[in-house]
Amino acid sequence: MSQHRVYRMKFSSVYPLYVQKAERKGRTKDEVDLIIRWLTGYSQAGLEAQIERQDDLETFFAEAPAFNPDGALIKGVVCGVRVEEVEDTLLRKIRYLDKLIDELAKGKALDKILRS
Template sequence: MAFSKVYPLYIKKAERKNRTKEEVDQVIRWLTGYTQAGLEKQIKRECDFETFFAQAPAINPNVSLIKGVVCGVRVEEVEDPLMQRIRFLDKLIDELAKGKTMEKILRS
């Protein structure tokens, strides 16, 4: 699955709850270490999730603080590393859409 195909869905989900594209980008950058330019480059390249995460400059060291359930699955218990990173991102977008503060979402 191409990250660029799911990215607009993340934005739509956030915007339905009065959040912004900029906040979605901030969450993605926090998780992956991409700069804004790097994130936009990956979107334009239409890379798949595996490539997107493999080329991420640095997965945030606080990723282990992301806990909870997405689609009935506890994100901290997902065994496949790629799927876990995808679920972490889903969880962060869910928290954004649910109105959590950026400080809490970014585990500050």
């Protein structure tokens, strides 16, 4: 598997960008956390521990307790690429999270974002 540069980015450096993006559009940190927990299976304490440990995105997703099988329902375009067509599993998971945060920032209802 080729190593994408994004794999080495620290989750602790990406996380505040997700929160800032959401807050600029009137959404909250709690909503960002809920989305991340829904997708990855982390508890709030587990999520906070990951942020403190400053692991990279590869480790963050590898240690995710239970990646949500409904993640496969996430469709759309992020950075000009359809997330459902990304072949690399890890990169697809990263793009799923990007897409969910985009949907939050665009004002989509949480029940729609969480595919309920």
